[in-house]
Amino acid sequence: DTGVSQDPRHKITKRGQNVTFRCDPISEHNRLYWYRQTLGQGPEFLTYFQNEAQLEKSRLLSDRFSAERPKGSFSTLEIQRTEQGDSAMYLCASSLGWGRSYEQYFGPGTRLTVT
Amino acid sequence: AQSVSQHNHHVILSEAASLELGCNYSYGGTVNLFWYVQYPGQHLQLLLKYFSGDPLVKGIKGFEAEFIKSKFSFNLRKPSVQWSDTAEYFCAVNTIKAAGNKLTFGGGTRVLVKP
Numbered sequence: 001d002t003g004v005s006q007d008p009r010h011k012i013t014k015r016g017q018n019v020t021f022r023c024d025p026i027s028e029h030n031r032l033y034w035y036r037q038t039l040g041q042g043p044e045f046l047t048y049f050q051n052e053a054q055l056e057k058s059r060l061l062s063d064r065f066s067a068e069r070p071k072g073s074f075s076t077l078e079i080q081r082t083e084q085g086d087s088a089m090y091l092c093a094s095s096l097g098w099g100r101s102y103e104q105y106f107g108p109g110t111r112l113t114v115t
Numbered sequence: 116a117q118s119v120s121q122h123n124h125h126v127i128l129s130e131a132a133s134l135e136l137g138c139n140y141s142y143g144g145t146v147n148l149f150w151y152v153q154y155p156g157q158h159l160q161l162l163l164k165y166f167s168g169d170p171l172v173k174g175i176k177g178f179e180a181e182f183i184k185s186k187f188s189f190n191l192r193k194p195s196v197q198w199s200d201t202a203e204y205f206c207a208v209n210t211i212k213a214a215g216n217k218l219t220f221g222g223g224t225r226v227l228v229k230p
Binding site: 003004031033035040041042043044045048056091093095102103104106107108109 | 217
């Protein structure tokens with residue numbers, strides 16, 4: 001399968017713990033996006049990378065959240081000191097470039113439950 | 116900033132019925148418009164997209180959407196649904212001016228097709 005992959009698919013953690021998610025984009029895709037989806041809502045943009053550079057962060061991304069894409073390939077999203085409000089599906093998407101013709105391909109998501 | 120509204124949260128219909136899902140966006144400039152579908156247990160997938168030109172766009176699996184600029188709408192239609200169209204449907208927009216081409220999604224419409 002050469003699509004976007006995310007690991008883990010499910011994560012249950014206790015409030016206050018740190019968690020890290022990984023996203024592997026489609027090979028050669030230089031754009032990588034993180035979105036968050038809560039129950040009954042559409043995905044909301046969190047941040048995106050152009051190669052290894054993080055170019056924009058949503059105000060939804062508090063100081064407890066950090067994302068990296070160290071070599072311009074896979075990306076990690078870390079949440080420190082998790083809160084119950086962080087429970088959501090975290091989606092990763094990638095695209096070959098930017099502009100009108102480039103579709104974003106989504107991964108299966110990581111479902112986070114904070115107890 | 117752009118926003119997207121999907122007025123129907125849940126739709127239930129029988130096979131062979133026609134489907135129309137409403138989508139309205141708010142943004143004063145040029146937008147790109149998308150419909151994504153999420154089948155049970157699967158990734159978000161692109162159904163169709165509109166960038167410019169003919170406002171009637173045809174997508175995969177017999178779906179089509181019409182962009183009506185004066186109404187800020189991009190409604191999705193299918194003349195005759197099948198049980199396999201049971202899914203959640205998301206309307207999304209992005210703009211050339213929005214950094215990174217990030218997508219703004221509506222809240223989604225859950226469609227249940229009864230056999």
